[in-house]
Amino acid sequence: MLDIRNLEVAYGESMVLRDISLQVKPGEVVCLMGRNGVGKTTLVKSMMGILKPRSGSMVYNGLDMTRISADKRAKAGIGYVPQGREIFAQLSVHENLLLGLEAAREKRACVPQEVLDRFPVLTEMMSRRGGDLSGGQQQQLAFARALASSPALLILDEPTEGIQPSIVDSIRDVIQSLKASGNLAILLVEQSLDFVREVADSFYVIQKGTVVAHGGREDLTDKLVRDYLVV
Numbered sequence: 018m019l020d021i022r023n024l025e026v027a028y029g030e031s032m033v034l035r036d037i038s039l040q041v042k043p044g045e046v047v048c049l050m051g052r053n054g055v056g057k058t059t060l061v062k063s064m065m066g067i068l069k070p071r072s073g074s075m076v077y078n079g080l081d082m083t084r085i086s087a088d089k090r091a092k093a094g095i096g097y098v099p100q101g102r103e104i105f106a107q108l109s110v111h112e113n114l115l116l117g118l119e120a121a122r123e124k125r126a127c128v129p130q131e132v133l134d135r136f137p138v139l140t141e142m143m144s145r146r147g148g149d150l151s152g153g154q155q156q157q158l159a160f161a162r163a164l165a166s167s168p169a170l171l172i173l174d175e176p177t178e179g180i181q182p183s184i185v186d187s188i189r190d191v192i193q194s195l196k197a198s199g200n201l202a203i204l205l206v207e208q209s210l211d212f213v214r215e216v217a218d219s220f221y222v223i224q225k226g227t228v229v230a231h232g233g234r235e236d237l238t239d240k241l242v243r244d245y246l247v248v
C-alpha cells in the first residue's frame with residue numbers, strides 16, 4: 018500500500034535523508050526507529066507532502082504521490098498525528114475533532130462514534146479548550162482527530178513522547194485494537210523499545226539519514242539495539 022523508493026530529502030544544501038526505501042502493508046504496524054536527529058520526522062513530513070524530496074518516489078495504493086500536495090494526501094486516506102500533537106489550543110475538543118473530518122474521503126457531519134468510543138476521556142471533555150487538556154489528553158485528541166477521517170494509512174510521530182504511563186498504555190491498546198481490526202496500515206515513529214516490541218510487526222532503523230537495519234519484530238536483537246539505538 019505504501020512503497021517508498023530511494024527517497025532523498027534536504028534542507029537547503031544539507032542532505033538529511035539518503036536512499037530511503039520502505040514499505041508498509043494494510044493491517045501492519047511498521048516502526049521507524051533511530052536516535053534523536055537521525056531524520057525520522059523529516060521522513061514522515063516527506064510522506065505527508067510537507068517536505069518535497071530531492072529524488073526518489075512514494076507510491077500509495079498504486080498511485081504516484083511523490084509530487085502530490087499535503088491536503089490531497091490526507092484526502093487520499095493518509096492520516097497524520099504530528100510530533101508535539103499540534104492541536105488547536107483555543108478550540109474546544111469537539112471543534113478539534115471536527116477539523117479531522119475535513120480530510121475524510123466521504124463528507125460527514127459528525128465524528129464517528131467508534132472513534133469516540135476508543136477515547137472515553139475525550140467524550141467527558143468535549144466542550145473544554147484543547148489547551149486546557151493535559152499533554153497525554155492532547156495526544157489522545159490528536160490521535161482521535163486523525164482517526165475521525167477514517168484513514169487507510171496512519172502515521173504517528175512519537176505518540177508516547179513525554180506521556181504519563183497510564184496514557185501510554187491506552188495509546189498502545191488503541192494501536193493494538195486498530196491492528197486487530199485488520200485493514201489500517203500504521204507507520205509509527207517510536208523511541209521506546211518496549212513499546213515497539215509490543216506493537217510492531219516490522220521495523221526500520223535510521224542512522225545518519227539512511228536505513229541501517231530492517232526486519233520483523235523478532236529481528237530486533239539486543240546487539241542491534243546497542244549498535245543503533247542506545248544513546
Ligand SMILES: Nc1ncnc2c1ncn2[C@@H]1O[C@H](COP(=O)(O)OP(=O)(O)OP(=O)(O)O)[C@@H](O)[C@H]1O
Pocket residue numbers: 028031033051052053054055056057058059060100
Ligand atoms: N527545518 C529544518 N531546517 C534545517 N535542518 C533541519 C530542519 N528540521 C530538522 N533539521 C535537521 O535535520 C536532521 C533530522 O531531523 P529530524 O527532526 O528529522 O530528526 P528526528 O530523527 O525526527 O529527531 P527526534 O527524534 O529528535 O525528533 C537534524 O540534523 C535536524 O537538525
